[in-house]
Amino acid sequence: MPAALRICFLLNPTSGTNRRLDLPALLSQHLDANLVSYEVEETQYAGHAVELARAAAARGCRVVVAVGGDGTVNEVARGLLGTQAALGILPRGSGNGLARHLKVPMEIVAAIKHLNQPTFQRIDVGSINGREFFCTAGLGFDAHVSKCFAEAGTRGLATYAQVALREYRRFRPVPITVALADTTLETDCYVLAFANAAQYGNNAYIAPRADIQDGLLDLCLIDSMSVVRAVRVALSLALGDLPESGAAVFHTARQVQVEAARPLGFHVDGDYVGTSTHFSVELHPLALEVAV
Numbered sequence: 478m479p480a481a482l483r484i485c486f487l488l489n490p491t492s493g494t495n496r497r498l499d500l501p502a503l504l505s506q507h508l509d510a511n512l513v514s515y516e517v518e519e520t521q522y523a524g525h526a527v528e529l530a531r532a533a534a535a536r537g538c539r540v541v542v543a544v545g546g547d548g549t550v551n552e553v554a555r556g557l558l559g560t561q562a563a564l565g566i567l568p569r570g571s572g573n574g575l576a577r578h579l580k581v582p583m584e585i586v587a588a589i590k591h592l593n594q595p596t597f598q599r600i601d602v603g604s605i606n607g608r609e610f611f612c613t614a615g616l617g618f619d620a621h622v623s624k625c626f627a628e629a630g631t632r633g634l635a636t637y638a639q640v641a642l643r644e645y646r647r648f649r650p651v652p653i654t655v656a657l658a659d660t661t662l663e664t665d666c667y668v669l670a671f672a673n674a675a676q677y678g679n680n681a682y683i684a685p686r687a688d689i690q691d692g693l694l695d696l697c698l699i700d701s702m703s704v705v706r707a708v709r710v711a712l713s714l715a716l717g718d719l720p721e722s723g724a725a726v727f728h729t730a731r732q733v734q735v736e737a738a739r740p741l742g743f744h745v746d747g748d749y750v751g752t753s754t755h756f757s758v759e760l761h762p763l764a765l766e767v768a769v
């Protein structure tokens with residue numbers, strides 16, 4: 478009989494809106510001991526999952542599963558880059574963008590059962606100013622909202638929508654220069670998103686044509702946001718028809734340089750990082766293995 482698949486589960490106890498989860502009980506109930514051997518660890522602080530994932534890979538775990546949202550997925554995946562271990566996901570965040578893109582079941586029992594015999598494949602990885610992202614990164618309004626959301630105290634889609642609406646009235650675009658391989662754009666930045674996966678999470682499709690294995694980032698640029706355009710963008714995010722809507726301009730690229738006229742906030746996978754006036758964005762083809 479082949480050796481059981483060795484899996485390490487890394488649980489972020491703070492992720493999502495439903496904090497009660499008896500993970501050990503669910504795993505013993507739904508994982509097949511003939512197929513899988515496993516261990517469970519909890520993160521103690523932000524950033525901890527990077528170290529725990531790297532250590533799990535070093536001691537021979539074949540799959541390291543992020544039990545959390547896109548922030549936890551980002552940390553686990555960063556820890557696994559350059560190792561022999563693959564990333565798994567048990568979605569437990571508020572958005573779960575990468576899990577949704579990779580068609581991981583949103584229901585926890587179904588997602589656990591799926592890990593008895595996962596499919597292994599490789600996906601592209603993006604980086605912005607040296608910080609890796611797996612789903613999306615972005616400049617401008619979406620980064621600003623992720624900063625305000627982190628400060629809001631409560632999580633969930635309702636809080637996110639409230640924060641976005643409030644900040645819409647305050648946020649002003651910043652002039653930027655975007656250098657692509659064959660062209661340079663002089664424009665205003667309300668939002669410039671770099672999409673490896675198609676969605677932000679919650680099935681909000683910022684770049685519905687993004688292919689996570691094509692060696693390219695999909696850029697979505699929105700230069701200004703009138704009320705009419707805001708309504709169009711909100712609808713298109715839900716419908717997945719932003720490219721056809723006329724409300725945004727799309728490009729694909731492997732490498733992008735952005736210069737901003739004044740400091741502009743940026744996020745990776747929905748977590749606010751800080752501000753900069755220079756952004757160096759790259760795509761690293763098939764740099765991460767996933768087990769989904």
Ligand SMILES: Nc1ncnc2c1ncn2[C@@H]1O[C@H](COP(=O)(O)OP(=O)(O)OP(=O)(O)O)[C@@H](O)[C@H]1O
Nearest residue numbers: 492493521522523545546547548549570571572573
């Ligand atoms: N033990 C911990 N205590 C405090 N923060 C933690 C801990 N473990 C992880 N974190 C941080 O919590 C942040 C949020 O987690 P995560 O993104 O997984 O959940 P979420 O925000 O609810 O989901 P989503 O990103 O899908 O909206 C992560 O960026 C991570 O750094």
